[in-house]
Amino acid sequence: xxxxxxxxxxxxxxxxxxxxxxxxxxxxxxxxxxxxxxxxxxxxxxxxxxxxxxxxxxxxxxxxxxxxxxxxxxxxxxxxxxxxxxxxxxxxxxxxxxxxxxxxxxxxxxxxxxxxxxxxxxxxxxxxxxxxxxxxxxxxxxxxxxxxxxxxxxxxxxxxxxxxxxxxxxxxxxxxxxxxxxxxxxxxxxxxxxxxxxxxxxxxxxxxxxxxxxxxxxxxxxxxxxxxxxxxxxxxxxxxxxxxxxxxxxxxxx
Ligand SMILES: NC(=O)c1ccc[n+]([C@@H]2O[C@H](COP(=O)([O-])OP(=O)(O)OC[C@H]3O[C@@H](n4cnc5c(N)ncnc54)[C@H](OP(=O)(O)O)[C@@H]3O)[C@@H](O)[C@H]2O)c1
Numbered sequence: 303x304x305x306x307x308x309x310x311x312x313x314x315x316x317x318x319x320x321x322x323x324x325x326x327x328x329x330x331x332x333x334x335x336x337x338x339x340x341x342x343x344x345x346x347x348x349x350x351x352x353x354x355x356x357x358x359x360x361x362x363x364x365x366x367x368x369x370x371x372x373x374x375x376x377x378x379x380x381x382x383x384x385x386x387x388x389x390x391x392x393x394x395x396x397x398x399x400x401x402x403x404x405x406x407x408x409x410x411x412x413x414x415x416x417x418x419x420x421x422x423x424x425x426x427x428x429x430x431x432x433x434x435x436x437x438x439x440x441x442x443x444x445x446x447x448x449x450x451x452x453x454x455x456x457x458x459x460x461x462x463x464x465x466x467x468x469x470x471x472x473x474x475x476x477x478x479x480x481x482x483x484x485x486x487x488x489x490x491x492x493x494x495x496x497x498x499x500x501x502x503x504x505x506x507x508x509x510x511x512x513x514x515x516x517x518x519x520x521x522x523x524x525x526x527x528x529x530x531x532x533x534x535x536x537x538x539x540x541x542x543x544x545x546x547x548x549x550x551x552x553x554x555x556x
Pocket of ligand 1: 318346
């Protein structure tokens, strides 16, 4: 077993969508373990607020505007990371979004493209860029944030379910392809986590009560419930783990 444990000192981590929610919790935890951290998001004002919030915890992050679905913005982001830190050891493909949709058979093409682009294409684009830097560094860790929606169809979330299923297969494909470069690719699949993304569900008392009945542990996750699995996959403790998806859902899928 690696002697480094969960220590990430000397490592450089990029967390996409790190300006709030789960991404912010992951970035905070990685910085707490000694990593230099970069984050991105679409909106400068969200990044500014995040930088302030990180600063109040004594954490300095590099923050750049980049929409993960746009290859030119991803190229600029990775160039900035390389310029600032000279390398990349850890990529967390955390960005994900959903827009409540009618049946997949009825949605227009634009909506399909938008949801697939943010959740799946973005993961592919960022991973591709990361691989170049990780090869130079002699290895690395890619961690994709999936969802239990990848394995359980849900009304109103059809395209998101398809996209996350794609993220899970992309995880396995890249794991197989990149092992030769000492790059581990794994995913974490949370159930519902209390963030802005899921607020329409957990802020509705009736919905929350019904949902909670399906979770053996009797509650939805806080962001910190998910962070441990990500830290494990980012650290030397998981050096022989690749192509794996860790479900963090309080037993909902068990
Ligand atoms: N919350 C849940 O219940 C839950 C459950 C299972 C899985 N997940 C997954 O967990 C991950 C994090 O979700 P969350 O709940 O923390 O979401 P969130 O609170 O909505 O945060 C999303 C973050 O991503 C950024 N972002 C969104 N689209 C982007 C894009 N195209 N390019 C760059 N940045 C983008 C947002 O900033 P800007 O708005 O400024 O871009 C924000 O920083 C997602 O992959 C989600 O699918 C969440």
